[in-house]
Amino acid sequence: MFKRAIFHSIEAQLQHKNALVITGMRQVGKTTLMKQLASAWNGKHVWFDFDNPLDQLLFENSDFRIIYRDLQHMAGAEEGERYLVCIDEIQNFPEITKVIKYLIDHYGLKFIVTGSSNYYLRNLFPESLSGRKFLFVLHPLSYREYLHFNSLLPDADLQPNFEEATSAHSPYAIRKRRELYEQYMEFGGFPEVALTKDFDTKRMILRNIFASFFEKDIKVFSELKDIKELRDLIILLGPRNGNILDVTRLASELGINRVKTYNYLEFLEGTFFLRLIPKHTQSADRSVAGGKKVYFTDTGMLNLIIKTTAGQLLETTVANQLHHYGKLSYYNKRNTAEIDFILNEEIALEVKNKAIEPDLRKLEKLAEKLSIPKFYIISNTPDTQKHVIHPWFL
Numbered sequence: 001m002f003k004r005a006i007f008h009s010i011e012a013q014l015q016h017k018n019a020l021v022i023t024g025m026r027q028v029g030k031t032t033l034m035k036q037l038a039s040a041w042n043g044k045h046v047w048f049d050f051d052n053p054l055d056q057l058l059f060e061n062s063d064f065r066i067i068y069r070d071l072q073h074m075a076g077a078e079e080g081e082r083y084l085v086c087i088d089e090i091q092n093f094p095e096i097t098k099v100i101k102y103l104i105d106h107y108g109l110k111f112i113v114t115g116s117s118n119y120y121l122r123n124l125f126p127e128s129l130s131g132r133k134f135l136f137v138l139h140p141l142s143y144r145e146y147l148h149f150n151s152l153l154p155d156a157d158l159q160p161n162f163e164e165a166t167s168a169h170s171p172y173a174i175r176k177r178r179e180l181y182e183q184y185m186e187f188g189g190f191p192e193v194a195l196t197k198d199f200d201t202k203r204m205i206l207r208n209i210f211a212s213f214f215e216k217d218i219k220v221f222s223e224l225k226d227i228k229e230l231r232d233l234i235i236l237l238g239p240r241n242g243n244i245l246d247v248t249r250l251a252s253e254l255g256i257n258r259v260k261t262y263n264y265l266e267f268l269e270g271t272f273f274l275r276l277i278p279k280h281t282q283s284a285d286r287s288v289a290g291g292k293k294v295y296f297t298d299t300g301m302l303n304l305i306i307k308t309t310a311g312q313l314l315e316t317t318v319a320n321q322l323h324h325y326g327k328l329s330y331y332n333k334r335n336t337a338e339i340d341f342i343l344n345e346e347i348a349l350e351v352k353n354k355a356i357e358p359d360l361r362k363l364e365k366l367a368e369k370l371s372i373p374k375f376y377i378i379s380n381t382p383d384t385q386k387h388v389i390h391p392w393f394l
Contacts, residue, residue, distance in 0.1 A: 002149050002191075004033055005158040006136060011040050013134055019100055019111035021090075024138035025272040025297065026217065027209045029191045030114040031088050033138060037112055038086050044075045045084035050092040059093065064102040071109070087113040104132055116217060117271045139272070140189030140298045142324055143181065143317075143392060149194045150180060160324040162347075165393040166376065168385065177392040178380075185317045188300025206300045217271050229254060233264050237274070237294055238306035242315050244332065245276070245294050272297055275319065280329040280342045280370070293330050295319045314391065315340060315351045318378050321394040322349070337366055348375040355379035355388045 010020055014037065022030050038045050048055040058074075061067050075083040085103075090096060090113040103109045142160070147153035169177075187193050187202045190209060196202050214227060232254055251261040268274040276292040295316050296302035302316060322328055322341055331339040331348075341349040348367040352359055355377040364387075367375040378389045 001032060001036060002145075003036060003155060003158075004029060004138065005142065005145055005160075006138060007033065007036060010037060010134075010136055014041055014110070016134070017104060017108065017110075017132075019104065019113060019133045021133050021135045022112070022114045022138055023117065023135065025140065026116050026212050027190050027192060028138050028140055028272075030116075030138050032191070034086050034088065034112050034114055038084060041084045041110075043083055044077050044081070045086060046071060046074045047086045048088065050087060050089045050096075056093045059096055059099050064099055064106075067099060068103055068107055068109075071103075082108055082110060084110045084112065087111065089114060089116065091115045091117060101132060137272075139323070140320070141191060141194055142189065143184050143321060143394065146184050146189055146194050147177070147180060149191065152176070152179065160394070162325055162394075165389050169390065169393065174390060174392075178390065181392045185299050185313050186303060188298035188303075189320070190298065190300060193300055202300070203304070206304050210301060210304060213271070213273065229256060229260075230264055230267070233261070234268070234273075234305060237296075238302065238308075240294060241296055241302055241306075241308060242312045242319075243293065244279075245292055273301075275323065277319070277328050277330055277341070280331040280339070280345075311351075311353055314353060314380065318349075318351050318391050318394065321391065325394075331366070331370065339363065339366060339370075342370075342372060346373055348372045349389075350375075350377050351391075352377055352379045354381045360387055 010022070013020060022033060024030055038047070050056055058070050059067060071085060077083045087096065100111050104111070141149060144153055144158050148155065148158055187206070190205070193202045193205050196205060233250070236250060236253060247258055247261050251258045254261065265274070265276065269276050273296070275295045275297050277295065278292050297320060299313060299317050299320070302308060319328070319341065322343060326344040329342045331342060339348045340351045343349060348363060348370070350359065350363045360377055363375050363377060376387050376389045378391050380391065
């Protein structure tokens with residue numbers, strides 16, 4: 001099984017007392033990652049899948065000491081021996097957090113758990129687990145991981161490397177790295193999709209993932225009464241991908257109020273379906289969705305909903321790559337001056353299908369005006385090499 005870039009960061013915490021919590025969209029590989037971590041654990045372990053109600057049964061006992069004894073028996077562990085407990089889809093049984101706290105505090109057990117949504121896990125882990133968990137987010141494959149899953153990039157090169165991206169590259173390296181980029185843009189980064197060669201089968205898998213999102217994730221969202229509203233919102237957001245959100249207009253087109261629209265957007269962001277990027281500003285309204293740019297977190301899912309333009313597809317793919325490097329914002333001054341992305345408040349980035357000198361000079365002047373020290377154009381077909389990044393090296 002191919003390893004994800006995040007594997008080694010989590011593996012380094014296997015011996016720490018804290019529970020390891022892995023969250024992310026459905027079908028991004030959380031279960032596979034947990035299996036790999038269990039294999040790396042130097043000792044005994046037990047496994048539970050909370051999609052199966054029978055696997056929840058052991059943890060429903062009100063006497064947590066009996067739960068410990070049952071787990072010890074299942075693991076075949078000696079008295080005082082530390083073992084690993086792996087739990088998949090933890091959001092299906094929220095009461096488990098009390099058990100985890102008790103077993104960590106009293107017996108030093110190690111837990112790895114997965115959950116399909118940060119939206120649920122924010123409330124699932126109460127303050128009582130503060131200081132007892134490390135949270136990791138697993139995203140769809142980066143392009144580096146996509147190449148790795150296709151045996152074109154070694155494990156050692158998986159980590160994001162912005163310095164490498166901005167370096168000069170030989171024509172051979174460029175040709176090899178861009179080999180699958182158009183495929184990556186079209187079908188996105190779900191691991192099963194990446195490992196499937198047939199294009200029609202890739203599309204079928206994407207449709208199944210989208211259906212699973214509605215069948216499973218939404219069931220846990222108890223406040224949602226009519227999934228048609230959420231479906232219609234997703235359809236409306238397709239053509240708006242890469243644009244600044246107008247929540248008032250969205251609410252009007254859906255026939256619902258603004259508060260409900262904000263709640264839906266929060267849900268879609270919390271389940272990692274969308275990425276909302278704030279405006280580069282010092283004002284205090286960054287926490288709300290209005291005024292943010294919206295991007296689908298997987299271009300395969302975006303292409304399933306709407307056939308977008310080549311420019312929008314490249315920009316969305318780049319947005320999903322850049323988030324691995326840190327905090328993203330954008331700049332827009334009354335639609336007269338704009339920068340697609342500002343990374344960590346210090347790098348201005350503009351995405352163009354073709355990089356030309358006037359675009360570069362315009363970006364340079366705007367970055368200087370905003371006191372942003374670095375600037376680059378990200379482009380498939382650059383006419384100039386200085387300050388230009390190839391997206392397939394991100």
